[in-house]
Amino acid sequence: xxxxxxxDISDQSGRTVVVTGxxxxxxxxxxxxxxxxxxxxxxxxxxxxxxxxxxxxxxAEMPWADVHCRLVDLADLTSVRSFxxxxxxxxxxxxxxxxGVMGVPRxxxxxGFETHIGIxxxxxxxxxxLLLPRLLATPGSRVVGVSSVAHGMAGVxxxxxxxxxxxxxxxxxxxxxTAGLLFTxxxxxxLSAAKATTIAVAAHPGYVATxxxxxxxxxxxxxxxxxxxxxxxxxxxxxxxxxxxAVLYAACAPGLAPDTYVGPRLVGRGVSxxxxxxxxxxxxxxxxxxxxxxxxxxxxxxxxxRTAGHR
Numbered sequence: 001x002x003x004x005x006x007x008d009i010s011d012q013s014g015r016t017v018v019v020t021g022x023x024x025x026x027x028x029x030x031x032x033x034x035x036x037x038x039x040x041x042x043x044x045x046x047x048x049x050x051x052x053x054x055x056x057x058x059x060a061e062m063p064w065a066d067v068h069c070r071l072v073d074l075a076d077l078t079s080v081r082s083f084x085x086x087x088x089x090x091x092x093x094x095x096x097x098x099x100g101v102m103g104v105p106r107x108x109x110x111x112g113f114e115t116h117i118g119i120x121x122x123x124x125x126x127x128x129x130l131l132l133p134r135l136l137a138t139p140g141s142r143v144v145g146v147s148s149v150a151h152g153m154a155g156v157x158x159x160x161x162x163x164x165x166x167x168x169x170x171x172x173x174x175x176x177x178t179a180g181l182l183f184t185x186x187x188x189x190x191l192s193a194a195k196a197t198t199i200a201v202a203a204h205p206g207y208v209a210t211x212x213x214x215x216x217x218x219x220x221x222x223x224x225x226x227x228x229x230x231x232x233x234x235x236x237x238x239x240x241x242x243x244x245x246a247v248l249y250a251a252c253a254p255g256l257a258p259d260t261y262v263g264p265r266l267v268g269r270g271v272s273x274x275x276x277x278x279x280x281x282x283x284x285x286x287x288x289x290x291x292x293x294x295x296x297x298x299x300x301x302x303x304x305x306r307t308a309g310h311r
Contacts, residue, residue: 009252012039016089020044021099023054029244035065043069074123075109084130092134097124098146106167120176125294129302144250145184145202151177155280158289186287188258190304203250204263205243
């Protein structure tokens with residue numbers, strides 16, 4: 001495909017965007033470019049101080065920027081529901097599910113889920129489903145899930161989401177990213193079956209230096225993998241600005257098909273619309289089971305719940 005840069009992003013005037021995990025890294029640079037093109041952007045952040053600082057930085061660079069911080073903690077389903085209820089927008093053109101954790105020690109969300117699956121998938125699933133009425137009411141809207149090549153480390157068993165068994169933090173991260181890709185795929189299928197104009201796509205940035213790697217330290221200190229990630233950040237990782245390019249393409253490029261997966265084919269740089277996806281991230285039966293189990297665990301029922309016909 002031809003080279004694509006941020007200069008190819010069209011005018012976003014009149015569009016309303018929500019970006020989770022928007023105060024730093026990929027999320028921040030995604031917000032910055034969308035705001036530069038006149039989108040109204042809501043930064044959905046867990047930390048009020050860091051979110052406010054991100055807004056201040058963007059407005060210092062672009063005084064006209066229509067950017068606002070709203071608090072949401074994807075590790076707390078009560079917070080997710082409150083965010084969706086209090087969001088003061090009638091239309092929603094774009095939801096970018098960027099927030100997540102990577103390689104953290106074993107822990108639980110406020111609702112008792114393993115941290116990776118609870119934040120990276122279940123919290124994101126609940127938020128997306130709660131915002132779907134506004135997305136469906138906005139012609140041409142789009143949902144973008146931010147994934148990782150690390151989904152290739154593990155598949156996901158929907159029957160064991162709340163009881164993952166023996167814990168390995170990198171396998172847990174990979175499992176959560178597989179869940180995210182399966183969610184995007186099943187969401188895209190249901191939207192198509194409902195003849196909605198909303199589409200769901202996914203993107204991964206490649207190997208990018210963000211603060212996720214810095215936070216990925218085990219309870220007994222840095223492991224060999226942790227040290228390799230830190231070294232990789234210094235030597236070969238791309239910048240967050242470059243990593244955001246795949247996310248922005250997935251969010252803004254015209255004509256994308258439902259369930260397109262944008263990004264480098266593996267961990268290289270550049271943008272492709274056929275990024276590598278493991279076979280277990282394309283299993284439609286598992287995707288349908290994952291959707292049903294995610295509804296059961298979160299207590300959030302999607303407007304598309306009845307759109308469950310088979311491919």
